[in-house]
Amino acid sequence: MHKIKIVQEVNLPNASERLRAIRDAGFNTFLLRTRDVFLDMLTDSGTNAMSDRQQAAMMVADDAYAGSESFYRLEDAVRDVLGFQWVMPVHQGRAAEHLLAEAFVKPGDVVLMNYHFTTSKAHIDLAGGKVLELFGPDALETESSNPFKGNLDLGRLAKAIAEFGPERISYLRMEATTNLIGGQPFSLQNLREVHAVAVQHNIPLVFDGSLISENAYFIQQREPEFAQASIPEIILEMMNYVDIFYMSGRKSAAARGGLIATNNKAHFNRILPWLPVYEGFATYGGMSTKEVEAMAVGLREMTAQSVASSSADFIEYFVNRLVEEGVPVVTPAGGLACHLDARRFLPQVPQAQYPAAALAAAVYLTSGVRGMERGTVSTDRDAQGNDVLADMELVRLALPRRLFTLSHIEYTIDRLKWLFEHRELIGSLRFAEEPPVLRFFFGRLEPIGGWAESLVAAFRADFGNRF
Ligand code: F0G
Numbered sequence: 001m002h003k004i005k006i007v008q009e010v011n012l013p014n015a016s017e018r019l020r021a022i023r024d025a026g027f028n029t030f031l032l033r034t035r036d037v038f039l040d041m042l043t044d045s046g047t048n049a050m051s052d053r054q055q056a057a058m059m060v061a062d063d064a065y066a067g068s069e070s071f072y073r074l075e076d077a078v079r080d081v082l083g084f085q086w087v088m089p090v091h092q093g094r095a096a097e098h099l100l101a102e103a104f105v106k107p108g109d110v111v112l113m114n115y116h117f118t119t120s121k122a123h124i125d126l127a128g129g130k131v132l133e134l135f136g137p138d139a140l141e142t143e144s145s146n147p148f149k150g151n152l153d154l155g156r157l158a159k160a161i162a163e164f165g166p167e168r169i170s171y172l173r174m175e176a177t178t179n180l181i182g183g184q185p186f187s188l189q190n191l192r193e194v195h196a197v198a199v200q201h202n203i204p205l206v207f208d209g210s211l212i213s214e215n216a217y218f219i220q221q222r223e224p225e226f227a228q229a230s231i232p233e234i235i236l237e238m239m240n241y242v243d244i245f246y247m248s249g250r251k252s253a254a255a256r257g258g259l260i261a262t263n264n265k266a267h268f269n270r271i272l273p274w275l276p277v278y279e280g281f282a283t284y285g286g287m288s289t290k291e292v293e294a295m296a297v298g299l300r301e302m303t304a305q306s307v308a309s310s311s312a313d314f315i316e317y318f319v320n321r322l323v324e325e326g327v328p329v330v331t332p333a334g335g336l337a338c339h340l341d342a343r344r345f346l347p348q349v350p351q352a353q354y355p356a357a358a359l360a361a362a363v364y365l366t367s368g369v370r371g372m373e374r375g376t377v378s379t380d381r382d383a384q385g386n387d388v389l390a391d392m393e394l395v396r397l398a399l400p401r402r403l404f405t406l407s408h409i410e411y412t413i414d415r416l417k418w419l420f421e422h423r424e425l426i427g428s429l430r431f432a433e434e435p436p437v438l439r440f441f442f443g444r445l446e447p448i449g450g451w452a453e454s455l456v457a458a459f460r461a462d463f464g465n466r467f
Helices: 015-024 052-058 069-082 093-104 118-126 154-164 188-200 212-222 231-239 265-271 274-278 289-301 310-324 355-367 406-421 451-463
Strands: 086-090 110-113 130-133 169-175 205-208 244-248 258-262 337-341 372-374 394-398 429-433 444-447
Touching: 015 355, 015 451, 052 289, 069 086, 069 231, 069 258, 069 289, 086 093, 086 265, 093 118, 093 169, 093 244, 093 258, 093 265, 093 274, 110 154, 118 130, 118 169, 154 169, 154 188, 169 188, 188 205, 188 231, 212 231, 212 310, 258 265, 310 337, 310 406, 355 372, 355 394, 355 406, 355 429, 355 444, 355 451
Parallel strands: 110 130, 110 169, 169 205, 205 244
Antiparallel strands: 086 258, 244 258, 337 394, 372 394, 429 444
């Protein structure tokens, strides 16, 4: 329910150029330059198409260090859409995670959650806390028909509270459409039940709403109680169960920034003093006022049915077409991306030799499509320096909101089909340079053997030199 008003030219380098580019990037798609990328499916973060109204709002931004009118427009949007009185802008989602960890996590504490996200875990670890994930029995199964694999397991929650005691639990964190297990949502019923337990033990419930509109859309589509409810109604109903809300504004809200919001003044006051220390004054929080304006409009727009569904419906098409072609993907389709299951795609690559990273590189080599490794490379080593094998080995092909057309998706499906037919050509990777923290960002890898050259040779034999 939109049309294209501004376009950006993209370039499709041929297979030999792609081989050079991925070598220069240390077989890490994060280190590719976008001039070498045809379709950028690395992330949906900060890459969504903005609306004309968002761009227009940016032109009336009120640049002031303190008391900016742009902030008050954001505050109004948060009050209307989410129902929270107290709002803090932050420069992006991980800044909210940092402030929450600073204010709530003490050394020796635990934070309970449905599933971790890389940056949320990093900030909790740095504050001396520990993350405990309480996902359900089939959350990690890549082939599933469970509509709510993001649900938090109530039995495991009761056990964790009994084991640690509420006083050692900083907070409970519910992530809307759990990023690392394939964008899988939780149900409203699950949120209600988790909230009831949190209230009983006086544990704050923190909601990561970076993909809130997509989780609301899945609730509407998959939870019969809400089949007739609108997206704004579902969002407000969810917020009834939340003590502290935070989000990256770079996803559902299609801007670049983030926020923390609550109706609990005591929680707000506990976080607020740290805001100017790490981010900026309370009315801009490290964001440009232009982005504050864009986020205010984006928050309102994400509640439109056609916006909340825009990337989810494309992802569903993408996933279902690949299932038809026999290409292993995470099912059911979730938010943010289509996820290839590298373990099933590449059974010949041992997990310690990074199948998801190898597959991400192979996808780029055959298509110019840039995805992201979400597997063992994205999991840091333990305190003893051992590799920690990830729960899942995924290649994420993210679909930023309103950015691609269906022909982009069809092109990608076509190339993935070819790659799957030639999957035996794909080999292993090892680290050449490995940073000590969040190694997936800057780590450099190298293929074991000459498989990248063989894959490119097979591709050129079929497609010629032009592609
Ligand atoms: N929470 C979730 C669920 C996220 O997906 C992200 C970011 C963050 C928090 C951190 O927000 O990037 O604004 O600092 N996810 C991005 C991604 C990076 O590519 O999935 P941020």
